[in-house]
Amino acid sequence: MALHAPSLGSNVLVVRAPRDDDELVRQLTAEKLSIQRIPIMKIVPSEDKIPIQNLVLDFDRYDCAVFISANAARFGLSWLDEYWPMLPMQTKYFAIGEQTAQRLRDYGCGVIVPRVDATTEGLLELPLMRAVEGLNIAIFRGVGGREVLADELKKRGAKVTYIELYKRDIIPAAVERARVAMASAACLIVHSSELLLALGVPPSAIASRLRLVLPSARIGAEAKRLGYQHVTVGSSATPRSLCEATLTALKDAGAY
Template identity: 35%
Template structure:
């Protein structure tokens, strides 16, 4: 049984992922009376003017499956799709990693598939359409330099896969230092990805900022938990996935 909202009030939370419209996790936390500090440490820099990006958008009808890995990818892609494809190609099947990205895309294409219980790459790969994607042409809309698991696994299953990199994720060192300065005065650090954990750096490097404070790290998967552990974080709470409700539930369990 989870703690009542008033027992969450006053807890101190540091969230470090990039800003997004209508961040449900932040809104839920604030509504519970939690002292939320949001310090985005990775900048999202669109590269939608790149000629290669526009060329791939124009050739969208040559693909069987389109996968959007993030809200940022969906948002940037929609602007380009409106120019080249006011209506999506009829045969195109669209997939997302998470529910929020699916909701963003639905005004453009009504049928969007996503893993409902396991909102990550592994969950997407469990969908029936990806069990035997032999000879399917797949385009993955993403930010550059992410995990290669999705591409590699689809290729191993017989698909032909291309990337369309719509943005770059760049660590903002000034913001990282601002986040470090909060570490002595928080109860929880929320890191939605391994990339965010690595950007924060190893505990040994930031001990002077932590001082004697004891805080827990909330992460969306066992994979990210392992990264946090390798970096020296000892108190780690693992959510079922990165969905806002699941991350909030993990926060409740940890109090």
């Protein structure tokens, strides 16, 4: 199959932070799509390392460790590898998203991950996450972000500690380039609400034409509030799901 409709351009625009090994881009390229990557965010390690060090040194007091993202797993495992050559036996490991889970598996951790709904909400539905009263839970994540997971675990009686490992910095110049590129793209893939909001309110001509692909209904609702008229939500944030959602969006537009 090949992409048609040159008036829309052949580009699928991807704006997330760059990755050394981008499986989504590989799958989209295999479908003969032309990919334009304009990262509007960069991931940088937290500069305040002493608090992280202190929390990691106390890692054996946690009953559960939750890794929010692949970046949380990458940075978190690097810290744990430095101070815990043998991980505590009693700690249970949880991941949001299959890519996050795979990083933990590659490190040798047994990991529990929601299979159907690979989101915070899906994680909270797991039986083990419903029986957390009195447990100490560490959440490995970036600085800031949603509070839904910690708030709900606290309501269920858990003691929650954030281990914040990195920052997500928006790149203003790249945002401007991406907004220009949206005018000729057939489809835009956005992985988070933070990226979506950084792009701002789209011009009406773009909002009425551009196909937007997102990993969750929550972000989809935000996109519609911004004015996007053609929103396709993948079944999860996995590369396969987002690739399939992209193909669906382009077919619906008559552009694939």
